[in-house]
Amino acid sequence: MTVEDAKIRIDQLSEQVNYYNQKYYMEDKSEISDLEFDQLLAELDQLEKQFPQFADPNSPTQRVGGTITKKFDTITHKYRMLSLGNTYSEEDLRDFDQRVRKGLEGQEVEYICELKFDGVAISLTYENGSLVLGATRGDGTQGDNITANARTIRTLPLKLNAAVPEQFEVRGEVFMSIRDFENLNASLAEKDRFANPRNTTSGTLKMQDSSVVAKRRLDCYLYSVLGEDLPFETHAEALEAIKAWGFNVSQTWQKCSTIDEVLAFVAKWEEERKQLPLETDGIVIKVNSYAQQQELGFTAKSPRWAISYKYKAEAACTQLESVSYQVGRTGSITPVANLKPVSLAGTVVKRASLHNANEIERLDLHEGDWVFVEKGGEIIPKITGVALDKRQGANEVLKFIDHCPECGTELIRLEGEANHYCPNTMGCPPQIKGKVEHFIQRKAMNIDSLGERTIDQLYQKGLVTNVADLYDLTLEQALELEGFKEKSAENLVSGIAQSKAMAFPQVLFAIGIRYVGQTVAEKLADHFENMDNLRAASEEDLIAVPEIGERIAKSVIEYFGEPKNIDIVERLQAAGLKMQIEATAFEGNDRLGGKSFCLSGKFSTKKSVLEDLIKANGGKVMSSFSKKLDYLVSNAEKETSKTKKAREMGISILSEDQLQEMLEN
Ligand SMILES: NC(=O)c1ccc[n+]([C@@H]2O[C@H](COP(=O)([O-])OP(=O)(O)OC[C@H]3O[C@@H](n4cnc5c(N)ncnc54)[C@H](O)[C@@H]3O)[C@@H](O)[C@H]2O)c1
Numbered sequence: 001m002t003v004e005d006a007k008i009r010i011d012q013l014s015e016q017v018n019y020y021n022q023k024y025y026m027e028d029k030s031e032i033s034d035l036e037f038d039q040l041l042a043e044l045d046q047l048e049k050q051f052p053q054f055a056d057p058n059s060p061t062q063r064v065g066g067t068i069t070k071k072f073d074t075i076t077h078k079y080r081m082l083s084l085g086n087t088y089s090e091e092d093l094r095d096f097d098q099r100v101r102k103g104l105e106g107q108e109v110e111y112i113c114e115l116k117f118d119g120v121a122i123s124l125t126y127e128n129g130s131l132v133l134g135a136t137r138g139d140g141t142q143g144d145n146i147t148a149n150a151r152t153i154r155t156l157p158l159k160l161n162a163a164v165p166e167q168f169e170v171r172g173e174v175f176m177s178i179r180d181f182e183n184l185n186a187s188l189a190e191k192d193r194f195a196n197p198r199n200t201t202s203g204t205l206k207m208q209d210s211s212v213v214a215k216r217r218l219d220c221y222l223y224s225v226l227g228e229d230l231p232f233e234t235h236a237e238a239l240e241a242i243k244a245w246g247f248n249v250s251q252t253w254q255k256c257s258t259i260d261e262v263l264a265f266v267a268k269w270e271e272e273r274k275q276l277p278l279e280t281d282g283i284v285i286k287v288n289s290y291a292q293q294q295e296l297g298f299t300a301k302s303p304r305w306a307i308s309y310k311y312k313a314e315a316a317c318t319q320l321e322s323v324s325y326q327v328g329r330t331g332s333i334t335p336v337a338n339l340k341p342v343s344l345a346g347t348v349v350k351r352a353s354l355h356n357a358n359e360i361e362r363l364d365l366h367e368g369d370w371v372f373v374e375k376g377g378e379i380i381p382k383i384t385g386v387a388l389d390k391r392q393g394a395n396e397v398l399k400f401i402d403h404c405p406e407c408g409t410e411l412i413r414l415e416g417e418a419n420h421y422c423p424n425t426m427g428c429p430p431q432i433k434g435k436v437e438h439f440i441q442r443k444a445m446n447i448d449s450l451g452e453r454t455i456d457q458l459y460q461k462g463l464v465t466n467v468a469d470l471y472d473l474t475l476e477q478a479l480e481l482e483g484f485k486e487k488s489a490e491n492l493v494s495g496i497a498q499s500k501a502m503a504f505p506q507v508l509f510a511i512g513i514r515y516v517g518q519t520v521a522e523k524l525a526d527h528f529e530n531m532d533n534l535r536a537a538s539e540e541d542l543i544a545v546p547e548i549g550e551r552i553a554k555s556v557i558e559y560f561g562e563p564k565n566i567d568i569v570e571r572l573q574a575a576g577l578k579m580q581i582e583a584t585a586f587e588g589n590d591r592l593g594g595k596s597f598c599l600s601g602k603f604s605t606k607k608s609v610l611e612d613l614i615k616a617n618g619g620k621v622m623s624s625f626s627k628k629l630d631y632l633v634s635n636a637e638k639e640t641s642k643t644k645k646a647r648e649m650g651i652s653i654l655s656e657d658q659l660q661e662m663l664e665n
């Protein structure tokens with residue numbers, strides 16, 4: 001693989017992983033199986049190791065996948081909430097054991113094996129025996145304050161009667177039992193039903209109305225405790241103690257002193273877990289001794305002293321009825337098999353993904369074939385093979401379509417790519433909507449007042465057929481959208497208007513030039529400084545930029561060669577989007593004189609915009625308190641824990657208005 005190819009693949013993988021993370025953590029949707037997701041992440045990890053020049057602290061391999069929402073107050077975790085490394089094979093588990101033993105230089109090791117509960121991680125802080133804070137994992141550093149919702153979990157003690165440390169945090173998994181999940185779904189119309197207990201739990205925890213949350217009957221298992229000077233030396237002692245304090249601890253855990261015992265535990269629960277009242281997707285293996293845990297430490301995103309083992313999916317055999325073709329946001333065509341309904345891992349399966357034409361060829365799929373399907377977690381399952389003994393001789397080989405099912409355009413296949421594409425990028429409905437979705441995402445223009453459904457409505461009504469149309473949207477038009485009231489319409493329009501503050505590299509990424517991911521956009525913006533220069537650049541000019549190769553160069557040229565794209569870019573410019581890098585930031589505007597700022601709570605301007613402004617004016621942004629902090633920015637009228645801490649540490653507190661004044665003068 002050449003360096004340029006590696007760079008493109010890394011960008012592509014990062015973008016894909018970020019996309020699925022966003023779907024998974026923000027929208028509670030899985031478009032691919034966990035196994036496939038984990039494979040993408042593993043490929044990215046491997047490439048970053050092979051080409052360390054492209055390693056990036058913001059890569060999804062280095063960060064916990066979730067994010068905070070703006071629906072709840074943001075809290076900063078006292079101890080980071082990390083992810084777990086995962087494996088699917090015995091060999092990987094043995095490797096883990098080897099790494100642990102090597103890291104501990106031959107000391108004896110004990111493991112605690114637990115079930116991996118398939119729900120949502122939660123952190124609960126207790127002070128003087130009372131629950132004071134419930135928080136989501138968020139991005140691992142900051143999470144949402146969901147205390148009110150946590151209080152509705154019946155098995156969670158709000159007040160402890162036992163003698164407990166003055167302050168501590170317990171962590172666990174909120175879940176919905178399979179039975180409650182099924183009852184809930186039975187009470188809903190088919191179109192409103194949830195896909196699985198995990199995403200129902202996640203969606204429920206994010207609801208604003210705690211009385212609705214209470215009705216959903218969430219439950220919670222706790223599996224760890226953190227605090228200063230806790231009186232335990234091992235994880236097992238801690239599990240026993242929190243159980244005695246009144247917490248709901250699943251009694252499925254077990255101590256193992258060899259990896260073979262761990263493997264026996266894994267084997268035993270593969271079947272037995274199906275008798276449990278909740279969904280589980282694997283086993284978590286943790287080093288028992290706290291001292292050893294400390295010795296082993298953490299990577300950027302997970303502890304080195306723990307790992308999860310995920311069970312393989314179950315399989316079933318059924319008949320292929322037909323194939324439908326879906327058009328994705330980039331025009332790629334995905335074939336989907338429609339199957340004779342078959343029951344698999346507790347649900348009825350009717351459809352399975354076929355990925356692309358190569359996959360159909362690989363399976364040598366014929367019409368009417370009997371196929372094996374497997375489920376990776378909960379989403380649409382996958383066909384893994386054909387039951388050849390059931391094939392009827394006369395059935396024909398399955399033929400891939402040659403025209404787009406959405407717009408009728410003839411499909412193309414790009415060199416070196418497995419997918420068929422619909423080339424009608426400007427006129428094919430899913431592609432039009434896909435471009436808008438790409439444009440508004442967090443890392444691009446960050447317009448979070450717009451979602452998939454609203455985009456769909458805007459498109460159906462003919463109001464938005466390209467990204468430039470967004471900036472022409474009026475309040476009156478927004479008010480006519482289904483489900484929009486005055487406040488939400490205002491939010492929508494002002495959210496779009498606020499995006500005009502996004503910096504040029506974001507704009508360049510947002511317009512969606514093929515192969516121009518976030519980092520490439522930054523490189524191009526840095527080099528050409530503004531859109532006009534970039535537009536005027538020749539292929540040679542482009543290739544002369546470090547790390548920009550022929551593929552990217554050609555794609556940029558092709559983009560600006562299309563008059564419709566030029567029209568969109570010019571309309572965006574006229575709407576007031578930033579088409580050049582901020583001169584101030586690069587000439588070293590030092591208005592803020594290197595002072596540091598920490599933003600806390602809610603603001604009338606988007607927090608990320610304020611942070612960019614601070615940086616552009618020579619200030620620093622800090623996410624937490626330290627002696628080096630100069631200002632806490634907070635609009636809070638009453639004392640909060642942050643403002644209190646700031647006062648105690650002698651840190652000045654600014655309101656948002658005062659910050660704006662500093663930025664202007
Ligand atoms: N299909 C998709 O599109 C998609 C997208 C993103 C993530 N994912 C999946 O989600 C997972 C993402 O990983 P992650 O970072 O959330 O980590 P993870 O879910 O694999 O592991 C960490 C989590 O496990 C949970 N857990 C359950 N039982 C536990 C126990 N006994 N002890 C400790 N922790 C326990 C905790 O909530 C913890 O936060 C992966 O499995 C990935 O495949 C899928």
Ligand SMILES: [Zn+2]
Nearest residue numbers: 404407422428
């Ligand atoms: Zn099309």
